[in-house]
Amino acid sequence: MSAVLDPPRTATRPLHRPLLLMVASMALLLVVSAVGMVADDRVLLGAPVWGKPLKFAVSFIVYGLTLAWLLTLPHRASRWTWWMATLLAVTGMLDVGVVVVQAARGTFSHFNQADDPFNNVIQPIFSVGVQLLMLANVVLAGLLIFQRVGDRVLTWAIRAGLAFVIAGIGLGLLIPVRSNEVWTAKDAAGHVVPLAAQHNVGVPDGGPGLPLTGWSTVGGDLRIPHFVGLHGLQVMLIVALVLGFLASRVTRLRDEQTRTGLMIVAAVAYAGLIVVVTWQALRGQALIHPDGQTLGALALLMSATMAAGWAVLAAGGSPGRRRVVRPGA
Structure with a gap:
């Protein structure tokens, strides 16, 4: 071993x-x-x-x-x-x-x-x-x-992203877990087929949906949090890439500790987003038709993320302007 x-x-x-x-x-x-x-x-x-x-x-x-x-x-x-x-x-x-x-x-x-x-x-x-x-x-x-895989920023991006992948898998399991009876639907030839689960909440599967994804526009859809979780790894890696790109242009971001802090803030914010879209779907609410509660939760999440980001930047200071204390000064 x-x-x-x-x-x-x-x-x-x-x-x-x-x-x-x-x-x-x-x-x-x-x-x-x-x-x-x-x-x-x-x-x-x-x-x-x-x-x-x-x-x-x-x-x-x-x-x-x-x-x-x-x-x-x-x-x-x-x-x-x-x-x-x-x-x-x-x-x-x-x-x-x-x-x-x-x-x-x-x-x-x-x-x-x-x-x-x-x-x-x-x-x-x-x-x-x-x-x-x-x-x-x-x-x-x-x-x-x-x-640890790579520097601290990349390591945290990978850790968070892989955690989101597992969360996405778990959220996908909500689809069969929530289904307690077999329902029927017609296949392309018109034959009735028994199905063991539905991904929509509050409305039957099928019906109006978003282009390409097919996510329901009239009810909740558990495929949404499943998708958001599964592709969190790509989102986290993009955030790490953007932070690395900005580090050569923004003095405050040259400090690896500051970038790591921002990476963690982004990861917590994305986790919050997964919670919000899961909560929204379980309440039978379409993604593109959020109610006041959903909008309030998103506003709170955005405010907390911005506040945490500013706090990380303020705590990191400006690495290029730190005072150097000389012996005897």
């Missing part, structure tokens, strides 16, 4: 090839899905049948590239992270493959309870794949979140 925890011997590593293979397959799927959106007019619950494969392709491309880059950074337990990332790549391709097959069949990939020979085979495979995908993400986060 001690060998597993030894620090890496090299400063950088090549990009993780299984993840790159997954990204390449998702890029191909993106093209196929885009063509399908134009050429195939079938719909599921009012949305194009190829809309879900397209969204999954984009999400896995972004996450796969992010993780492949992240694993090039010096870190401990690199063999474990390599294998967990490989498991993630394999199960990601497997699960999205099921999504594609079901889309081509004009039926549902998630929570499909139809009792037919093909579905009875493919749904258990999909379920096991989802569980292994979640396991790979949790283990990867556990291996990386408690060690």
